[in-house]
């Protein structure tokens with residue numbers, strides 16, 4: 001027998017300990033070959049004064065085993081406590097959140113009996129970088145950061161996931177009709193990576209219509225890959241419409257570690273009563289077993305669980321008269337799953353993970369640096385100012401004289417909408433203005449920008465931010481104005 005795989009577990013808070021007990025009993029009975037290290041995380045640790053909810057020895061354990069099965073925890077309200085999940089994800093670089101959303105009709109009521117979608121959500125970038133500013137009385141801003149390397153990594157992960165799991169298609173959700181540069185980069189990268197996987201179909205949707213189709217006809221989707229915010233929203237929609245959000249597991253995968261958990265929280269309202277459903281954590285554990293290469297155990301556990309559901313042995317949260325046969329507690333449900341080990345469901349589709357034994361391992365290529373996008377040239381600057389001292393014409397009158405020999409004023413916008421030249425009176429404006437200057441001979445320098453800013457300073461303007469305008473191989477790498 002191979003040496004047991006070291007994993008770290010945390011029993012968490014609320015229902016955490018009882019569902020973890022149930023899951024560990026099932027894994028043990030199924031023959032999972034694990035060397036378990038246990039750590040303490042969550043409410044008690046927060047309350048002992050550790051703001052991250054995790055002590056150093058807990059971090060050490062996860063960094064050592066690189067595999068973390070985590071029961072839900074309770075984040076205390078107020079007091080400046082950080083989200084433990086966010087801390088773990090960012091510290092360990094868990095860039096991919098993977099959430100299978102499956103319906104179990106007719107045993108669990110849903111309008112979408114044939115749904116089996118996996119959402120692969122980028123976990124680190126986008127608006128979740130948390131870079132925000134309040135620059136004027138009126139305007140707050142959040143930076144949406146999309147990198148080629150980050151997009152490459154998540155998109156490759158989605159295709160690799162599809163390849164490993166015999167999935168047929170990967171769909172990207174983007175909004176590049178509006179965010180042409182950021183979402184455009186994600187989309188372009190998607191098309192670039194898709195070429196490396198000719199046997200897997202690929203397509204893309206604008207996220208709004210994509211989300212609507214997902215909610216309406218989820219069976220048309222297989223694997224969906226998307227950036228952080230869209231992924232956050234659509235993974236909740238997808239989990240909800242399976243009818244079994246409480247049964248979902250999820251994984252957070254990085255190059256150096258991975259974390260597996262249930263989607264639901266610590267449910268303090270039912271803690272300690274032997275009524276919590278351990279299925280979410282169990283399905284998280286199934287993903288963990290696949291991650292560590294124990295495919296056969298994962299398959300045995302997953303099929304035993306499907307058989308138990310099919311036999312109508314249900315926890316109170318999914319119990320329905322006429323469909324369910326036996327209402328059981330947490331412990332009894334775990335015992336029922338154990339009794340069904342080595343059985344396969346008859347109505348629900350059994351899982352078959354045997355191909356994992358021979359499939360090529362995951363290819364998590366390191367991105368090799370920024371893409372080739374040609375010569376970068378600085379051609380101008382956007383100077384943002386906080387100004388509320390009159391009408392657009394007054395502003396133009398004050399800004400025009402600030403032009404220098406090198407940089408000339410091209411336009412002024414407010415909230416992205418052009419107000420000069422050719423503005424119209426109806427445009428709504430706020431105290432946050434963008435003044436775009438371009439180099440007179442198509443080029444700008446840092447020195448010319450500093451000179452321009454000095455002009456703004458001397459004229460008494462509060463310039464709140466600047467953004468440089470670049471071209472790459474002659475192509476403008478910044479957005480124009482609306483309107």
Ligand code: NAD
Pocket residue numbers: 015071072073074075076085246261262263264265266267268269270275276277278279280317
């Ligand atoms: P919750 O998911 O804990 O509970 C929502 C409802 O679902 C409750 O009625 C609960 O009884 C029920 N429920 C949840 N899991 C269940 C299960 N396994 N079996 C049966 N019923 C179940 O969400 P909440 O009440 O909003 O949050 C409670 C706490 O959990 C909060 O402190 C929150 O911060 C935390 N939380 C933690 C995680 C995590 O650790 N990953 C995720 C979400 C919420």
